[in-house]
Amino acid sequence: MPTGRSVRLSDVAAVAGVSLATASKALNGSTRISQATRDRVRAAADRLDFRPDALARSFASGRSGTIGVLTHRAKNTFARPVIVGAVLQLGEQNQAALVYDSDISERKAMTGSIRELQARRIDGLLVIGDGHEHVSPSVTHYFDVPVTYVFTASSDAEDVMYLPDNRRAGYIATKHLIDIGKTSLAHITGPRSSIAADRRREGMVDALTEAGLDPSIPVVYGDWTRQRGAEAMMELIASRAEFDAVFCGNDHTALGAMEACASAGIRVPHDVALVGVDNWEGTVVDQNGTRQLTSVDPELMELGRLAAANLLTPERIPGEHYTAPSLVVGPSTLS
Amino acid sequence: MPTGRSVRLSDVAAVAGVSLATASKALNGSTRISQATRDRVRAAADRLDFRPDALARSFASGRSGTIGVLTHRAKNTFARPVIVGAVLQLGEQNQAALVYDSDISERKAMTGSIRELQARRIDGLLVIGDGHEHVSPSVTHYFDVPVTYVFTASSDAEDVMYLPDNRRAGYIATKHLIDIGKTSLAHITGPRSSIAADRRREGMVDALTEAGLDPSIPVVYGDWTRQRGAEAMMELIASRAEFDAVFCGNDHTALGAMEACASAGIRVPHDVALVGVDNWEGTVVDQNGTRQLTSVDPELMELGRLAAANLLTPERIPGEHYTAPSLVVGPSTLS
Numbered sequence: 001m002p003t004g005r006s007v008r009l010s011d012v013a014a015v016a017g018v019s020l021a022t023a024s025k026a027l028n029g030s031t032r033i034s035q036a037t038r039d040r041v042r043a044a045a046d047r048l049d050f051r052p053d054a055l056a057r058s059f060a061s062g063r064s065g066t067i068g069v070l071t072h073r074a075k076n077t078f079a080r081p082v083i084v085g086a087v088l089q090l091g092e093q094n095q096a097a098l099v100y101d102s103d104i105s106e107r108k109a110m111t112g113s114i115r116e117l118q119a120r121r122i123d124g125l126l127v128i129g130d131g132h133e134h135v136s137p138s139v140t141h142y143f144d145v146p147v148t149y150v151f152t153a154s155s156d157a158e159d160v161m162y163l164p165d166n167r168r169a170g171y172i173a174t175k176h177l178i179d180i181g182k183t184s185l186a187h188i189t190g191p192r193s194s195i196a197a198d199r200r201r202e203g204m205v206d207a208l209t210e211a212g213l214d215p216s217i218p219v220v221y222g223d224w225t226r227q228r229g230a231e232a233m234m235e236l237i238a239s240r241a242e243f244d245a246v247f248c249g250n251d252h253t254a255l256g257a258m259e260a261c262a263s264a265g266i267r268v269p270h271d272v273a274l275v276g277v278d279n280w281e282g283t284v285v286d287q288n289g290t291r292q293l294t295s296v297d298p299e300l301m302e303l304g305r306l307a308a309a310n311l312l313t314p315e316r317i318p319g320e321h322y323t324a325p326s327l328v329v330g331p332s333t334l335s
Numbered sequence: 336m337p338t339g340r341s342v343r344l345s346d347v348a349a350v351a352g353v354s355l356a357t358a359s360k361a362l363n364g365s366t367r368i369s370q371a372t373r374d375r376v377r378a379a380a381d382r383l384d385f386r387p388d389a390l391a392r393s394f395a396s397g398r399s400g401t402i403g404v405l406t407h408r409a410k411n412t413f414a415r416p417v418i419v420g421a422v423l424q425l426g427e428q429n430q431a432a433l434v435y436d437s438d439i440s441e442r443k444a445m446t447g448s449i450r451e452l453q454a455r456r457i458d459g460l461l462v463i464g465d466g467h468e469h470v471s472p473s474v475t476h477y478f479d480v481p482v483t484y485v486f487t488a489s490s491d492a493e494d495v496m497y498l499p500d501n502r503r504a505g506y507i508a509t510k511h512l513i514d515i516g517k518t519s520l521a522h523i524t525g526p527r528s529s530i531a532a533d534r535r536r537e538g539m540v541d542a543l544t545e546a547g548l549d550p551s552i553p554v555v556y557g558d559w560t561r562q563r564g565a566e567a568m569m570e571l572i573a574s575r576a577e578f579d580a581v582f583c584g585n586d587h588t589a590l591g592a593m594e595a596c597a598s599a600g601i602r603v604p605h606d607v608a609l610v611g612v613d614n615w616e617g618t619v620v621d622q623n624g625t626r627q628l629t630s631v632d633p634e635l636m637e638l639g640r641l642a643a644a645n646l647l648t649p650e651r652i653p654g655e656h657y658t659a660p661s662l663v664v665g666p667s668t669l670s
Contacts, residue, residue, distance in 0.1 A: 051454035077616045091434035097433075
């Protein structure tokens with residue numbers, strides 16, 4: 001077990017029977033020290049589990065070991081797993097996260113945070129937004145370290161961005177409905193103005209087209225709510241459109257649609273199968289894990305992790321990068 | 336707006352028309368420099384928005400500006416707001432968070448993280464658990480910096496702990512039911528072995544006793560699930576016990592109880608009022624903010640914030656500290 005005091009270089013030098021300067025040079029791999037001495041010092045360092053003091057190390061290297069994180073209204077429920085995924089990944093890389101919450105949609109609101117981060121000599125910066133609906137003004141040019149935008153687009157297309165793959169989400173939801181034998185789909189989703197809703201719809205059209213099905217299916221727009229999902233399903237039923245499956249743009253909409261089916265005597269999934277998006281714990285899953293709904297998980301924690309893991313690597317490619325969503329099957333498509 | 340390059344001490348010295356050494360001494364408040372010169376240098380520093388470089392500052396002070404955070408299975412949904420609250424508060428204090436996820440219920444699993452944190456020369460440590468059910472083995476003696484346990488008890492009663500106030504949660508839920516005129520309560524909750532369930536029940540007894548009501552009310556234990564909540568409500572109805580309100584130990588249980596009321600033709604809140612605990616977004620609230628349930632919010636983000644804010648202050652008192660939960664009223668108690 002570790003003791004209260006860290007092992008020092010002087011301890012290593014004493015155990016190896018060399019001077020402090022020799023121990024330092026040996027551990028730095030200096031060829032001015034004999035191989036035998038270098039091996040002896042390395043063995044002593046390993047035996048003592050010596051880790052160079054972080055402050056001295058960072059002062060010498062000019063690296064702070066700290067990554068700046070600018071968040072946008074971090075109270076937002078969906079931003080939380082992204083933030084947690086990012087700080088956990090940074091921790092795995094022994095990088096600390098200096099997190100400032102701000103309104104990243106306004107560059108002016110960020111001025112103070114930008115100054116602080118510059119003064120702190122961060123090694124890199126993650127700008128974490130709250131979804132696909134907003135474009136963040138690029139702040140990359142204020143920093144001489146790598147900057148990545150996560151869960152938000154940047155105003156500069158040359159920036160490195162990590163986003164959930166909404167198009168792919170719509171694709172795999174629709175493909176699943178087709179795979180279980182459904183042939184007449186309908187779509188209930190969020191507002192017409194929503195970028196996320198639009199991408200998910202495009203993915204749905206991709207899957208329908210790929211399967212040789214007519215992509216001109218009934219679409220009902222709404223406001224992402226359970227109540228509106230129920231109303232939309234009622235409208236679809238009243239329209240006498242024929243459908244045996246509904247791809248719903250989010251979980252709440254799908255749960256509302258499911259309620260409407262129940263009250264109309266429509267069996268789910270036999271008569272109509274339903275798929276949602278978000279796979280949000282507490283919404284689609286009971287506390288004991290009983291699943292109510294088939295849903296597409298955007299893997300938001302993974303999104304934060306991937307962006308953090310990429311930040312200080314040489315493999316930084318400008319433009320949008322996506323995390324693969326996953327389908328989690330429940331009783332609304334398989335009985 | 337900030338520029339790409341930080342303002343340096345040499346810039347301040349040039350603007351103030353003094354040497355670098357004089358500028359440094361003046362900003363450090365040295366009395367060997369005349370008051371007039373000190374004022375001039377301070378004014379120049381303010382005008383340029385000079386902030387001493389963090390690495391140099393921390394090397395001089397021996398402080399790393401970094402707080403260690405040991406989390407316990409951070410994927411846990413309830414731990415997330417605590418972690419986000421903590422890292423945001425640390426950011427407000429210009430402290431970076433070095434987050435290691437581990438199994439904090441096993442000291443052995445934490446050995447590597449403890450060594451890393453010692454080497455990193457953290458200024459303090461937050462150990463963040465996943466609720467009231469587990470006691471974490473104390474790691475305080477491995478560190479010569481302050482350690483606080485958040486969202487978990489510590490095995491050492493002399494440690495500083497921050498916990499949600501489950502007893503208070505039970506108290507305010509029950510008091511609310513009494514305040515709206517209910518007089519015959521029942522209680523549906525989690526397992527008998529749950530510490531959180533027990534504390535919430537104690538708080539309920541406090542409120543009943545305070546109001547002069549008999550605290551010997553029907554209690555049905557369960558597993559925190561919606562399904563079990565519905566069954567428990569059916570059992571209460573079948574038992575022919577008289578009750579006009581049910582305090583439910585969590586939201587899922589309350590939602591299940593609400594469903595059972597609906598199918599039994601019992602009007603909520605007129606015949607039976609219901610209160611839950613957790614106030615979990617996605618569970619009690621629709622995406623458009625339509626609230627289904629009155630619930631007690633344990634204020635988990637605030638819990639993380641308070642613990643982080645207290646960590647480096649002189650006001651550190653051993654033992655358990657609580658955050659005040661808040662009641663959020665919905666249609667299950669007020670129509």
